[in-house]
Amino acid sequence: xxxxxxxxxxxxxxxxxxxxxxxxxxxPILECRHLGIDFGGLKAVDxxxxxxxxxxxxxxxxxxxxxxxxxxxxxTKVYQPSRGIxxxxxxxxxxxxxxxxxxxxxxxxxxxxxxxxxxSVEDNVKIGLHNQEPYSALTGILRLxxxxxxxxxxxxxxxxxxxxxxxQDMAExxxxxxxxxxxxxxxxxxxxxxxPSLLLLDxxxxxxxxSETEELMQNIVKIRxxxxxxxxxxxxxxxxxxxxxxxxxxxxxxxxxxxGTSEEIQANPVVIEAYLGKKKEG
Amino acid sequence: MKFLAYLVSGIxxxxxxxxxxxxxxxxxxxAKMLNFAHGDVIMVGGYISFxxxxxxxxxxxxxxxxxxxxxxxxxxxxxxxxxxxxxAAPKLAVLITAIGVSYFxxxxxxxxxxxxxxxxxxxxxxxxxxxxxxxxxxxVSLLTVAACIVIMIALTLFTGRTKMGKAMRACSEDQxxxxxxxxxxxxxxxxxxxxxxALAAIAGALLCSFSPTLMPTTGSMPGIKAFTAAVFGxxxxxxxxxxxxxxxxxxxxxxxxYISTQLSNSIVFAVLIIILLxxxxxxxxxxxxxxx
Amino acid sequence: MKIKNVAxxxxxxxxxxxxxxxxxxxxxxxxxxxxxNRSQLGMLVPICCYIVMAVSLNLTVGILGExxxxxxxxxxxxxFTGIITAMSLANVIxxxxxxxxxxxxxxxxxxxxxxxxxxxxxxxxxxxxxxIVTLAFGEILKELITCLIVGADSKGLHIIFxxxxxxxxxxxxxxxxxxxxxxxxxxxxGTQTIATFTAGFILIMITLLVVQNxxxxxxxxxxxxxxxxxxxxxxxxxxxxxxKLIAFVTSAAMAGAAGALFGLNYSNLAAAKFDFNTSxxxxxxxxxxxxxxxxxxxxATVVLYILPEALRSFATYRMLxxxxxxxxxxxxxxxxxxxxxxxxxxxxxxKEGEENG
Numbered sequence: 001x002x003x004x005x006x007x008x009x010x011x012x013x014x015x016x017x018x019x020x021x022x023x024x025x026x027x028p029i030l031e032c033r034h035l036g037i038d039f040g041g042l043k044a045v046d047x048x049x050x051x052x053x054x055x056x057x058x059x060x061x062x063x064x065x066x067x068x069x070x071x072x073x074x075x076t077k078v079y080q081p082s083r084g085i086x087x088x089x090x091x092x093x094x095x096x097x098x099x100x101x102x103x104x105x106x107x108x109x110x111x112x113x114x115x116x117x118x119x120s121v122e123d124n125v126k127i128g129l130h131n132q133e134p135y136s137a138l139t140g141i142l143r144l145x146x147x148x149x150x151x152x153x154x155x156x157x158x159x160x161x162x163x164x165x166x167x168q169d170m171a172e173x174x175x176x177x178x179x180x181x182x183x184x185x186x187x188x189x190x191x192x193x194x195x196p197s198l199l200l201l202d203x204x205x206x207x208x209x210x211s212e213t214e215e216l217m218q219n220i221v222k223i224r225x226x227x228x229x230x231x232x233x234x235x236x237x238x239x240x241x242x243x244x245x246x247x248x249x250x251x252x253x254x255x256x257x258x259x260g261t262s263e264e265i266q267a268n269p270v271v272i273e274a275y276l277g278k279k280k281e282g
Numbered sequence: 283m284k285f286l287a288y289l290v291s292g293i294x295x296x297x298x299x300x301x302x303x304x305x306x307x308x309x310x311x312x313a314k315m316l317n318f319a320h321g322d323v324i325m326v327g328g329y330i331s332f333x334x335x336x337x338x339x340x341x342x343x344x345x346x347x348x349x350x351x352x353x354x355x356x357x358x359x360x361x362x363x364x365x366x367x368x369x370a371a372p373k374l375a376v377l378i379t380a381i382g383v384s385y386f387x388x389x390x391x392x393x394x395x396x397x398x399x400x401x402x403x404x405x406x407x408x409x410x411x412x413x414x415x416x417x418x419x420x421x422v423s424l425l426t427v428a429a430c431i432v433i434m435i436a437l438t439l440f441t442g443r444t445k446m447g448k449a450m451r452a453c454s455e456d457q458x459x460x461x462x463x464x465x466x467x468x469x470x471x472x473x474x475x476x477x478x479x480a481l482a483a484i485a486g487a488l489l490c491s492f493s494p495t496l497m498p499t500t501g502s503m504p505g506i507k508a509f510t511a512a513v514f515g516x517x518x519x520x521x522x523x524x525x526x527x528x529x530x531x532x533x534x535x536x537x538x539x540y541i542s543t544q545l546s547n548s549i550v551f552a553v554l555i556i557i558l559l560x561x562x563x564x565x566x567x568x569x570x571x572x573x574x
Numbered sequence: 575m576k577i578k579n580v581a582x583x584x585x586x587x588x589x590x591x592x593x594x595x596x597x598x599x600x601x602x603x604x605x606x607x608x609x610x611n612r613s614q615l616g617m618l619v620p621i622c623c624y625i626v627m628a629v630s631l632n633l634t635v636g637i638l639g640e641x642x643x644x645x646x647x648x649x650x651x652x653x654f655t656g657i658i659t660a661m662s663l664a665n666v667i668x669x670x671x672x673x674x675x676x677x678x679x680x681x682x683x684x685x686x687x688x689x690x691x692x693x694x695x696x697x698x699x700x701x702x703x704x705x706i707v708t709l710a711f712g713e714i715l716k717e718l719i720t721c722l723i724v725g726a727d728s729k730g731l732h733i734i735f736x737x738x739x740x741x742x743x744x745x746x747x748x749x750x751x752x753x754x755x756x757x758x759x760x761x762x763x764g765t766q767t768i769a770t771f772t773a774g775f776i777l778i779m780i781t782l783l784v785v786q787n788x789x790x791x792x793x794x795x796x797x798x799x800x801x802x803x804x805x806x807x808x809x810x811x812x813x814x815x816x817x818k819l820i821a822f823v824t825s826a827a828m829a830g831a832a833g834a835l836f837g838l839n840y841s842n843l844a845a846a847k848f849d850f851n852t853s854x855x856x857x858x859x860x861x862x863x864x865x866x867x868x869x870x871x872x873x874a875t876v877v878l879y880i881l882p883e884a885l886r887s888f889a890t891y892r893m894l895x896x897x898x899x900x901x902x903x904x905x906x907x908x909x910x911x912x913x914x915x916x917x918x919x920x921x922x923x924x925k926e927g928e929e930n931g
Contacts, residue, residue: 078805097808098809099808099811099812099813099814102808102809102810102811103811107809107810108809110809114803114805114806114809115803115806116799116806116807117803118801118802119795119802123795126792126795127795127796127799127807127810127812128810130792130796130810130811130812131811133792135791137788137791137820139791140788140791140792140793141783141787141788141791141793142787143787150792151791151792191809193810194810310702315702316702316705316706364901364905367905367909368904368905368909371909373701373702374635374639374701375904375907375908377701377702377705378641378900378904379900379904379905381857381900382897382898382900382901382904383901384897385854385893385896385897386894386897386901388893389894390894392893393891393894502850506706510710513703513706542737544717544720544721544736545717547714547717548713548717551710551711551713551714552714554706554707554710555695555696555711558699558703558707559695559698562699562703
């Protein structure tokens with residue numbers, strides 16, 4: 001049965017957003033103000049405001065096509081915003097590229113799994129560790145001592161990370177040959193390898209059965225507790241969202257229609273209408 | 283006057299490029315592949331019309347029609363045997379296969395017809411003298427430009443008005459959706475190759491009328507340049523292929539005349555490189571961002 | 575655990591080195607014993623060059639996953655800069671092997687520079703466009719080299735860039751005792767052929783060292799990540815342009831080295847030799863040997879180079895057969911039904927389950 005997670009008490013910050021009480025004395029890890037992007041004439045995301053505490057598990061939900069993945073793409077600079085500010089740990093991220101954003105501390109998984117399918121599970125994680133255990137190309141070619149040191153460290157770290165999901169025995173398997181659920185978990189491990197302060201998970205429970213989802217919920221909380229990072233997830237599985245998310249933001253047609261704790265959101269009539277449609281008269 | 287002469291020759295050369303480019307752009311738009319073998323289908327077209335005219339003594343128009351028929355069949359066969367099985371394969375594989383087909387055609391031609399250049403009789407002969415004899419425009423040039431314009435109009439009408447044409451446009455947008463709408467994607471793609479190859483035969487006849495020596499390698503460089511033209515104008519766009527072809531022909535002609543014959547190819551290619559860097563979608567193309 | 579991992583890939587690498595060393599020893603013995611005829615001896619250096627070309631192209635096409643159709647262009651840069659270097663140092667450095675080594679290094683460096691300059695604009699493109707632009711650059715390089723007229727005399731090196739085609743070697747106005755090295759479209763003439771099979775072997779070993787060590791390092795993983803999923807690679811902080819460039823420039827450098835060795839093997843060499851057809855030939859070697867398979871590139875090159883010589887009578891059919899085999903291999907390795915069939919036959923990594931997303 002679902003273990004009850006004790007979510008932190010949510011308190012307001014100056015911008016009228018809410019973050020966990022325990023994060024109150026630190027800079028919020030993410031602050032989006034009036035974020036927006038247009039595709040042609042369409043405002044795919046508009047006036048998006050969000051603040052996330054440093055160890056918060058946040059949820060981003062909304063009907064299909066609401067713009068949730070677009071928000072993730074904006075945060076990771078796959079798209080450059082048309083307007084608005086994204087502050088990561090107090091620093092403006094304007095003009096940064098996807099790869100720079102990752103170095104600054106945002107890691108993500110993808111709606112349609114994007115693994116390096118021809119490489120081994122371990123190599124996939126090691127690529128996530130690319131910037132954590134660096135050495136130059138020349139060092140690699142000449143096999144200088146630093147190469148051996150860093151490779152050993154990377155190997156050990158990769159296995160350590162894989163053990164979060166108990167996947168260390170699969171290290172040598174080809175990533176493309178894993179079952180669907182394992183591939184999703186591998187993507188999360190790879191993202192964690194990049195040492196992020198904010199982890200974006202795009203539909204992590206897609207295609208999972210209830211017991212797998214249960215396990216995933218526990219793992220996400222475990223990840224947050226172990227690494228002391230913030231997690232934002234896009235999900236359609238309400239049990240997962242209401243179960244572990246401390247702050248929830250609801251999107252519809254690219255705009256925020258509600259923000260709050262899981263109790264507030266579940267009772268919010270605007271949210272209900274967005275998902276289920278207007279209540280029939282009479 | 284020299285400038286006008288270069289311009290005229292550039293426009294007629296460009297028209298040939300445009301006709302070839304139309305074949306490339308149609309295939310790329312729908313099958314999303316670079317048909318490397320297109321230039322060599324042109325060469326085959328040239329040889330067929332040559333044989334029909336020389337060995338069978340048929341009039342030029344009939345020879346070209348026969349070449350069109352042969353090339354159409356050739357295009358459909360190539361697509362069915364070499365490209366269709368690879369429709370789900372990575373782009374690299376298809377490209378390499380296309381290169382293989384190109385080499386196959388070139389070397390088959392070499393074996394069948396030998397390496398000696400054939401002397402091609404132009405489809406029409408004679409020149410028009412303008413400005414009191416100062417500027418001569420060959421009838422071949424006029425025919426080429428006229429053919430190009432007619433083909434472009436015909437293709438635009440075809441893709442815009444006819445059922446098959448709309449099917450082609452649907453396939454180029456979204457093959458999956460087109461299939462769900464009941465469009466036979468295989469037949470549509472075969473048809474595209476058929477049209478492209480028929481155009482290649484016409485281009486072959488015109489090309490050989492310009493530079494009357496015909497060899498197995500004749501189609502290769504014009505094919506590459508025509509692809510350059512298609513990219514220049516915006517790959518997938520019919521008016522783009524036309525514009526790209528004409529412009530490229532003019533640039534090449536002016537470069538040959540004013541700068542250097544030796545470097546004229548380099549200049550053409552330099553244009554390609556610059557265009558792809560500055561405006562990757564080409565002059566009239568639209569840039570489709572990748573979905574993440 | 576780590577030992578096993580490194581050991582498995584190191585073992586494959588080791589076999590490759592040993593294989594090449596063994597081949598070298600055997601051939602040297604045959605040569606020493608006078609058992610090779612003239613045409614066979616003549617093939618030794620070119621085969622080494624093509625092996626290096628194939629392995630270096632495999633780095634771009636198989637490991638990075640980008641189709642380069644202008645590889646011969648880097649070879650030609652290496653060839654002609656190597657020739658110029660060796661010929662101008664002819665009086666200064668008496669030892670031929672040293673001159674050869676310097677020429678090869680110079681060839682590699684110049685090819686690397688050209689690779690860098692070409693790579694910066696080119697690697698921003700993808701797929702078909704990248705392929706066509708590399709082809710374009712290959713042709714441009716070929717044409718630019720045909721414009722070169724180079725000579726050396728006691729005053730130093732003289733270079734004319736013959737754009738309009740009106741200049742000849744006489745315009746170099748060389749002093750007494752000077753020597754013409756490159757004659758425009760005719761290419762290099764009167765080159766001292768100082769290339770040796772031993773040098774070829776050493777070059778192959780160095781190339782293998784560079785490529786195999788790079789692949790099994792952080793750099794190689796980044797490059798393969800870009801190949802397998804560019805967007806995911808970006809999302810984990812990999813600088814795409816930087817690593818594409820590293821692979822491309824390294825590949826170009828080695829092609830340049832091969833070119834220098836090649837150029838110093840012939841007393842006459844025209845730029846036209848390094849055209850699109852040569853690029854395609856090397857591509858065929860790489861594809862047939864297996865994309866990403868270094869050992870495969872070596873074997874394919876040797877087999878495909880020797881076979882036509884051995885089957886002289888089939889010379890006319892050679893390219894035709896290449897073309898057919900190329901198409902068939904592509905169909906076989908990429909068609910889904912055939913692929914699963916082959917997958918069952920080929921032993922590989924442990925596979926878990928059949929389920930895929």
